[in-house]
Amino acid sequence: MSALRCVGVDAGYAKKSPCVRGIDLTVQRGEIIALLGPNGAGKTTLLMTLAGLLPRLGGEVFVDDSATSSGNPRAAVRAGVVLVPDDRALFRNLTTAQHLKLAAPRRKSAAAPAIQQALGYFPALTRRLDVAAGDLSGGEQQMLAIARALLQRPRVLLIDELSMGLAPIIVESILPVLRTVAEQDGTAVILVEQHVRLALAVADQAVVLAHGEVALTEAAGVLAADLPRLESAYLGS
Structure with a gap:
């Protein structure tokens, strides 16, 4: 049973012009996915939609094979989807x-x-x-x-821009915690991160978004050894 599954998800801020289109994504329990892509690719929009902070413009999202409500953050948390936003949302x-x-x-x-x-x-x-x-x-x-x-x-932990404003050495000390949480608790993790090498080192799979669509899905280790292919995916080619 997958922890989270997206089927044909469209997301964005205007119903007739979604900025994220046709996302098919599956995250298994205990798996870390690095969600990569250039600025403006739709990574944050997708996470906010999965967390219920934005209503879906199309498609379905399942947690433990149960369909989730659209645009309902409380329901998302009850389903086990928890977001750490890029601004950390602390008081x-x-x-x-x-x-x-x-x-x-x-x-x-x-x-x-x-x-x-x-x-x-x-x-x-x-x-x-x-x-x-x-x-x-x-x-x-x-x-x-x-x-x-x-x-x-959380059954599914979403982390947006973990390294925002942090030195790489601090990021390196935090990322292993995600690996531990995934392995010990079976938590599925989707990590948006601009430090690509660090993200690929901790992730199982990588998904690259470009122009609002999935440009590449690959095992993290394979992609880490083929950075030209990653660069090409960033350009949507």
Whole structure:
């Protein structure tokens, strides 16, 4: 059973002119897909549509073979689809601990172990629990955004531009966490990332969007060894 399956998905902001067209995409449990492509290819639009923040203009999306609602972010979260947006969507005045408590299970007996598990992925946050999100470094903010998402126990984790504003060395420290989460929890991950080599190193599959359509789907390792082919796909050729 696939974790997420898109069939002929059209997405965008005007019904008569979708900027993402005919997307067929399948992500298995425990699989990481690197969603690549040039700026304006439609990567963020697709993630926002999968997360219910934009209504689909066509096609169907299935999570664990169950059809999902269109344009309903709460329903998407209930189905297990959780988005970490490129701006991280943190509350600047809330502390790290407060963010984690808000996302944790409501039952007190389950909340504390869940928070400890999330902090286990990002030990650096344990020293910053009383620090407001606005005072965290960019890397710490990204760690907090992902930890908060993991507390929602996603079946499908969507991460948009993980490396936005971060040094590559910070990105290299965060990406292995996604591999661990995928392998240990069976979480399916779709990762939008401009650091192509880093994304391909952690991913199982790569999907390249160009001009709003899938230009190439290939095993990440194969594509990493054939960068001219990747460059050609970026151009939509």
